[in-house]
Amino acid sequence: MEKAGKLRCQRIGCDAVFTEDDNPEGSCRYHDSPIFHDGMKEWSCCKKRSHDFSLFLEIPGCKEGKHTTEKPVLTKPAATPKPIPKVAPGPDVSSKEACSRCRQGFFCSDHGSQVKVTNSYPPSTALVSPADSNTEEKKVVSAPAKKIIDINEPQTCRNKGCGKTFKEKDNHETACDYHPGPAVFHDRMRGWKCCDIHVKEFDEFMTIPPCSKGWHNADSVS
Template structure:
């Protein structure tokens, strides 16, 4: 029977008979959240995107372990006044999508007058756009399935399903469509707002939306001026 590895950053299933000192790629450190950057204390990679943070590959090799951590896995949140962990040398930073809080600050005040924008689309153009949209979605889905290999984990937040073949793609995906929020020691998803102070409990929160699995991370295209 395959066992689930609880080493941080691994999460794969393993056979104890085939376990070895080089079988597991994991993070021996703790998660760190500092000035919107997220990473692990054991390596220098940093990212602003929570899903990218969860996907950072482990930096150490060791044996798989099916023992759950005895103490809650709590991220170290630091500030300019008290940075508990300092790294020498350059850090690798991934620029992820803007958070919901940042987008909210950029929006104009709700008290400002609103103006309705008129949108006119001719019937012929609407048909062309509809066919193009369907074609693009089918092509994107085909490429996604072709790119997925057995062992690939679903990229949707909160989903831990691992791709085993075309039959896996037919399963429903239970995930969080929102963004993670860390505020005053609490962790939660802004799509369901179930708050917890335990980082492990936050990662194990069941998704609040049903949809399709995503095996390939979607690329965010820069806005064209």
């Protein structure tokens, strides 16, 4: 606590005790406002800096004057104005509209016009490759619905391209080789849409190897 008549100087970097009768010019050494940036402490007046705050406060004041009880108003240092990027002038619209090549959509070295490319396909039309359509057709036949049957009774598989005789006790998810279909007959060509194989002769058509595996099914498959 200050003694009677003693005052505490409020200048940054001074903090000395004085009296009004003993306050000559030059008795106070102080700093202007500090700058804090990225862990660095710096005095804006003398540009002296330090990372350690205690050492920063011990830097002697660089300015002189009288002690005062008025707290200084800290002003932020003026920011360095950023250069405004220059925008390149755009093409002359009026001359571009008057240019015959630009109006027709051809490339123009003077105005940068380019040929307009139009899409030959309707926007809602999606191109589907044969491989994609085949993938949709190749669905594994699920296990047949449960019914009361004799597991030792011989049955004939009705899956397309199979026709084998089987017993239910031997049936499993890869027991049957078949075509998920459908069969395609067009312009004297015969084939299966599932595996995209087409031949001219019916005998050759009947010998096209099945392309999928699944359960045998004694019920007719549409």
